[in-house]
Amino acid sequence: MIEDEDLQLSLFLLYGSAYGSLRWIDASWEWHPDLIATRGLLEQAFEAHMRSAVSVADPPRASREAVAAWLFTATAPGPGPSLARFVAKRASLEQAREFLIQRSIYTLREADPHSWAIPRLTGRSKAALVEIQSDEYGGGDPARVHAAIFARTMRGAGLDDRYGAYVDDVPALTLASQNMMSMFGLNRRLRGAIVGHLAAFEMTSSLPNRLYGDGFRRLGFGPEVTAYFDEHVEADAVHEQIAARDLAGALAEDEPALLDDILFGALACLRMDAWVGDRFLDAWQNGRTTLRRARTRGGE
Numbered sequence: 111m112i113e114d115e116d117l118q119l120s121l122f123l124l125y126g127s128a129y130g131s132l133r134w135i136d137a138s139w140e141w142h143p144d145l146i147a148t149r150g151l152l153e154q155a156f157e158a159h160m161r162s163a164v165s166v167a168d169p170p171r172a173s174r175e176a177v178a179a180w181l182f183t184a185t186a187p188g189p190g191p192s193l194a195r196f197v198a199k200r201a202s203l204e205q206a207r208e209f210l211i212q213r214s215i216y217t218l219r220e221a222d223p224h225s226w227a228i229p230r231l232t233g234r235s236k237a238a239l240v241e242i243q244s245d246e247y248g249g250g251d252p253a254r255v256h257a258a259i260f261a262r263t264m265r266g267a268g269l270d271d272r273y274g275a276y277v278d279d280v281p282a283l284t285l286a287s288q289n290m291m292s293m294f295g296l297n298r299r300l301r302g303a304i305v306g307h308l309a310a311f312e313m314t315s316s317l318p319n320r321l322y323g324d325g326f327r328r329l330g331f332g333p334e335v336t337a338y339f340d341e342h343v344e345a346d347a348v349h350e351q352i353a354a355r356d357l358a359g360a361l362a363e364d365e366p367a368l369l370d371d372i373l374f375g376a377l378a379c380l381r382m383d384a385w386v387g388d389r390f391l392d393a394w395q396n397g398r399t400t401l402r403r404a405r406t407r408g409g410e
Contacts, residue, residue, distance in 0.1 A: 174359035194318035221246035226295030238356035266334035302368030306375025
């Protein structure tokens, strides 16, 4: 399912119509009944696969502090090998560029999948989400929008910063990671899952980004490339507290019926990230590219 190239590319294109991120897709297609029906069938299979891949053995009470404590335990870093440690210590220049290409599928649209949840929430959780997203969008400064900072990282590394430039180069698993966020965000019934996903996403960001920044500095890159990672070290250390307590915890407390989906979204985020990380490490440690075809510089 997550490795199915046709399914994941189809979902990516269908979601691209909603985002407007792929300019060649006619805007009138967004709500075409046949395309919406097709998206629903693909989402049904994808969601079922993700639900079968994760399970909650000991769910917390539907309270702000209990959910936050569960999330902090679930997202605690492990001692084993990780993609971030590999980038920090061992990644070659080619591998570092591959890493950016893979990340561009989400990060050049950073924050957008989670923003679909804003009109679907109320009260405390809505206010917390808006607080997090305001930082993601630069607090009113276009130059500080995180997607724009990452675009500068791409250019600084000699890569194409146009959204979708590398879609043909990345595997289905990379598209699946982005598609899962879009699926959660675009379906109101899954608003608990997108909140749980964002909580886990923010709570596992600060330390890896410190390591990624160190890796790119090791390879000789300056602030034009490392600023994106450095920005997230401090910002996400703050966001994780808001996401755990005021977003996910408050939503569970206010709408207990959403608890299971909040936990599902968090675990789905962690499982998807683990699959992606394992794929990177397996390829790089065995001298292979992570891409569908070897292409690491814009225009090649």
